[in-house]
Amino acid sequence: MLLGTLALLAACGSGAAQNGEREKVVIGYFPNIDHAPAMVARENGYYEEALGKNTDIEYITFPDGGTFMAALKAGELDAGLVGPGPVLNNFTNGADVKILAGASSGGTVVVASEKSGIRTVEDMEGKTFITPGIGCTHDVQFETYLQQLGNDQLASSRIGGSLNHVTGNPASYPSMFESGKVDLAAVPEPWASILVDQGAKVIISSDDIAYGQTLPNTVLVANGQFAEKQPELTAHLLDAHKKAVDFINENPDKAQKIAIHAIKDLTHQEMDKNIVAQAMSRVTYTTDVNEAVLKEFGTSSHELEFLKEDPSFDGLVADGE
8 A cells, every 4th residue: 555545544634633523543454364353343343332433443454564564653554453573673673663462373374386396395495485575474484484494595595595585465476376476475364275275385384383373473553652642542442452352253253254355355356265264263363462472583583684683672562461
């Protein structure tokens, strides 16, 4: 999404009173299964219910964490769901951002196209892999896994290895696999299940990849200034988010239908219900945040040279989470 569009929305009054009467809150998320809590909260009206009739809500969807964080830092976005990778990277560079809660964990899978000839991790040498962004959550998980193998060639060429790294919107991965432009994808759900349904092979499962089930794969964050100046609205946002997570866990069939509908609206691709059910079964929806794991993940980002200095994350996670 172009930031020009975001700026137009911001000019309409993101997080500020309108003529002294109404508030405007802008919420962002991605068309991924990891972000199902935002889809459910939007579909079920949880944000509107929690924030009250005097608050207008604007929704914006993003293709990757970089554009999400750019909008959040610029004050064009008040809160939303994003992977921890972009949050940690931007926080260490001075971004004013607060993690309010977890949203999901698990769900990152590494798959190889049929044309790639890759059947095991050892076959990856010299191949091209794709992730939604450089240093994004899925990228760090994949590259950390490779680093732990101890084979210098099984690493991104960015740090002296043999793998070529490109980025792109996960919705485009099926066509990129078909064209042979990429060999591998470290990808969130439901795109991993879609690729497998079209013939791709799972090389690293969501259980085996680094930080597989322990890392909050998606977190609820807020612009730091918004959280400080609008504590009541921030608390209400958190309430709506928790309600959405509970709904997913208590009503998986209904949540899957909402996700299918929401993703179709955003990507014009209708997901098969069986694929979505499989994809959501790989994800744990929880508001918990394991701060120790976040710090370990940040250290991995530093070791992979996504962060220039060994990071400190004091103050990133809001008190009480």
